[in-house]
């Protein structure tokens with residue numbers, strides 16, 4: 001039995017040495033140490049041995065079993081370490097490879113134009129104010145001297161949500177809300193940018209959604225000459241020092257008197273060309289002195305307070321500045337268009 005046990009030990013250790021993977025090792029374990037394996041069989045046959053032989057063979061069998069089990073364990077640890085080593089080697093990252101370029105996005109042209117306009121007015125002491133795009137009939141129309149049934153409401157065909165709620169048709173309600181917040185006191189000096197909505201058929205010059213930036217200054221002793229001075233400073237900084245401005249009479253329900261402002265055409269220097277349609281002037285924005293009704297509705301004493309307001313379309317400003325011929329370019333997000341206006 002001693003020889004048989006030594007034979008089994010050598011056989012098993014030989015197989016452990018030659019095992020190339022964990023699965024092979026498990027097979028050796030089952031084959032030699034399993035319940036039906038030869039060593040268990042030797043132990044079972046011990047009953048037939050003499051009383052002297054029994055402890056000797058028993059101890060030897062246990063030693064053999066332990067030696068094989070240790071060898072398997074050791075080999076398994078070696079195999080696993082080697083596998084990990086190989087995996088680390090296979091998955092090594094070559095840091096010298098050039099990286100794949102990251103596609104960088106950029107700010108939208110309209111965002112840049114709006115911020116440029118904001119910055120110019122911030123430089124003149126205005127604050128930026130924002131408000132809701134879903135607006136009440138009161139702030140969108142009533143507070144701006146456009147009572148129900150006023151014919152000028154037709155000029156701003158709207159997207160109604162309910163009888164009293166609509167998508168705002170201009171950013172003017174933000175100024176009306178700002179005035180209310182100041183509780184009848186001056187100065188109010190705000191610039192209000194944002195998206196506005198009108199029921200319109202989209203084409204090269206119309207869009208059902210576009211942006212506006214409007215401004216308002218209310219205080220004691222504000223005059224038309226203040227409006228002219230601020231807008232002249234804006235036009236020169238935005239379009240160039242050589243530009244002249246011109247105010248023409250106009251009509252808006254929320255201002256009286258109302259004007260439209262043109263800048264002299266850069267292309268022809270005022271001579272008249274295709275860009276300015278032969279007039280030498282290009283229309284930029286609308287403005288006027290805040291209507292007394294609007295002041296009173298926001299809680300201001302119109303005998304004490306006066307104000308001016310103006311409004312412009314950033315799309316139109318960008319189209320003039322960069323020669324863009326179709327307003328839809330701003331909203332269709334063709335990167336070939338957008339990439340031309342990314343700042344460095």
Ligand code: 2U9
Pocket residue numbers: 144172173175176179211212213214215216252254255285286287288290291294309310311312313314
């Ligand atoms: C309050 C009082 C007065 C805002 C004004 C305009 C003139 C104007 C349009 C021009 C083209 C906007 O982009 S556009 O559609 N706007 O001409 N807006 S005065 O007057 C206000 C606003 C709010 C409380």
